[in-house]
Amino acid sequence: MRLWESFMTRSELIAGLAEDNPHLTIGDVERIVAAFFDEMTEALARGERVELRGFGAFTVKHRNARAGRNPRTGETVDVAQKSVPFFKAGKELRERINKPISTPSSKKNGGPKS
Numbered sequence: 001m002r003l004w005e006s007f008m009t010r011s012e013l014i015a016g017l018a019e020d021n022p023h024l025t026i027g028d029v030e031r032i033v034a035a036f037f038d039e040m041t042e043a044l045a046r047g048e049r050v051e052l053r054g055f056g057a058f059t060v061k062h063r064n065a066r067a068g069r070n071p072r073t074g075e076t077v078d079v080a081q082k083s084v085p086f087f088k089a090g091k092e093l094r095e096r097i098n099k100p101i102s103t104p105s106s107k108k109n110g111g112p113k114s
Contacts, residue, residue, distance in 0.1 A: 044085055054092035061086045 008016075010033065018029045040050050040058065050058040060083050068079040089097075 052090070054090050056087055056089040056093055059086050059088070060084070 014026065014029050014033055017033070018024060018026050021029070024032075043050050044058060044060050047060055063082050063084060065081040066079050068077050069075070070077055
């Protein structure tokens with residue numbers, strides 16, 4: 001499986017949270033998730049940093065105006081300045097992602113080879 005073929009959608013996130021929290025209805029979870037993303041989006045729009053300890057930090061990076069090129073024609077075009085969201089993973093997230101996956105064969109052979 002390719003990396004980009006494995007992803008989680010917003011509806012799958014909501015379904016998973018609802019399953020893990022049976023005391024909440026799907027509607028409640030949808031409102032919580034929407035409020036979470038809305039609050040993050042509004043903070044970034046104000047230029048604020050959003051930090052989730054152990055997960056990572058979202059910031060806004062500003063790109064200056066520049067001269068670009070139309071790849072089809074080679075013509076020079078002006079690219080306006082813009083702001084783009086940026087995410088930097090936290091240490092705990094990086095460690096969990098890079099943790100070796102144990103398999104039955106790696107346990108028999110004394111663990112993963114370096």
